[in-house]
Amino acid sequence: MTGARTRWSALLCAAVLAVGCGGGGTTGAEPTGDDEEPAGSQAEEAGDQQTMPDVVGMPVDDAVAQLEEAGFTVSTGLVRTTEMEPDLVYRTEPAPGRQVQDGQRVTLRVAAEPRE
Numbered sequence: 001m002t003g004a005r006t007r008w009s010a011l012l013c014a015a016v017l018a019v020g021c022g023g024g025g026t027t028g029a030e031p032t033g034d035d036e037e038p039a040g041s042q043a044e045e046a047g048d049q050q051t052m053p054d055v056v057g058m059p060v061d062d063a064v065a066q067l068e069e070a071g072f073t074v075s076t077g078l079v080r081t082t083e084m085e086p087d088l089v090y091r092t093e094p095a096p097g098r099q100v101q102d103g104q105r106v107t108l109r110v111a112a113e114p115r116e
Contacts, residue, residue, distance in 0.1 A: 052106065054096035055089050060110045063089045073105040084111040 053070065055063035060076060067074045079090045093107040094100055 078112040
């Protein structure tokens with residue numbers, strides 16, 4: 001029971017951090033036609049940013065190459081799942097479409113076969 005409780009606590013903490021650190025961006029929003037940022041906006045203070053590419057479903061080697069070419073620092077971790085073929089990107093952190101700092105570390109969660 002203690003091991004299950006520890007895993008559940010770790011998952012809960014990760015979820016809270018992901019929500020708390022997610023920012024208040026509006027991904028997928030329709031363009032408003034305003035091309036100018038207000039003075040002192042977060043975009044100015046944050047420096048150069050770019051949109052996180054959607055590499056979900058790609059072979060991990062291709063995704064890493066694409067992200068490194070775009071200037072990101074990439075790390076990987078496994079997700080044991082039956083939902084996707086092994087060695088394909090299952091999800092990214094940050095999520096596709098999010099605004100991220102140039103050179104920011106991104107994490108690819110790569111599908112792996114579940115334990116038997």
